[in-house]
Amino acid sequence: MGTALIVEDSLTEREIISQCLQRAGLSVSIAVSGEEALEKLNISLPDVIVLDVVLPGLSGFEICRTLKAEDRTSNIPVIICSTKNTDMDKFWGKRQGADAYIPKPIDQETLVNTVKQLIKS
Template sequence: MATVLVVEDSPTQREIIIQLLQKSGLQVTVAHDGVEALEQIQVSCPSIVVLDVVMPRMNGYELCRKLKTDPKTQNVRVIMCSTKGEEFDRHWGMKQGADAYIVKPFQSNEFLGTVKQLLQG
C-alpha cells in the first residue's frame, strides 16, 4: 500500500488532507513541519510527500530541495499544496523539484487525481 506523508502545520488543513487520502485507501503519516518530515523520511520513506510551503523551522521549498538533491529520496514524489497561488510561487515550487503544485483551497477530485497520477508514474 502506498504511503503519503502529509507535512502541514495548520491542524484544519492537515485534517482535511488526511481524511481525503484515507478515504481513497491510502496510508497516511503526518509531520508538522519540514524538520520533523526529514526525520520521519530517514526512518520510513513514503511514496509521496504532500507539503505546505509556509511552515515553521523549514519551509516547503527548502524541504523539497533537500529531498530532490539527496540520492536516497530524490525519487519520492512531492506535491506542494499552498495558499501561495501566484504564478511565481508555482514556478518556484516546480523549480525546487516538486512534481505538482496545488493551490489551496483545492477541489477534492483535482487533489486526489494528482496523487493517483503520481503514484502510477
C-alpha cells in the first residue's frame, strides 16, 4: 500500500500505530524525535507521516510547518496524532499544514481509513 514515517516518542503509542499500519499493508519507519524524522526524510520520502505534537526537541507543529514549507516534502500528507485534543489544537495543526488530526488514544480504524484516503489523493 505504501510507506509511513511514524514520529512518536512514546514506545507504547509507537507500537500501537506501527502495528496498526503494518496490518493495513504499509511499510513503517520510526523516528523518536523531530530531528531524527528530518534526518530520515533526507534519506527517503514516505507516502504519509504520522506525527505526535509533544516531542523532544522540535514539536510536531514545528516539524509539520517545516515539511509543508519545503518543495521536496510539501506534498507528503501529515496526520497529527496527539493527546492535545482541543478545538484550538486541531485548528493550530491545520494552520501548520496538517492534512488530518486524530486524537489519542487513536481509533485504529479511523487512522487506517485516513491514511488510505490521503495516500490515494
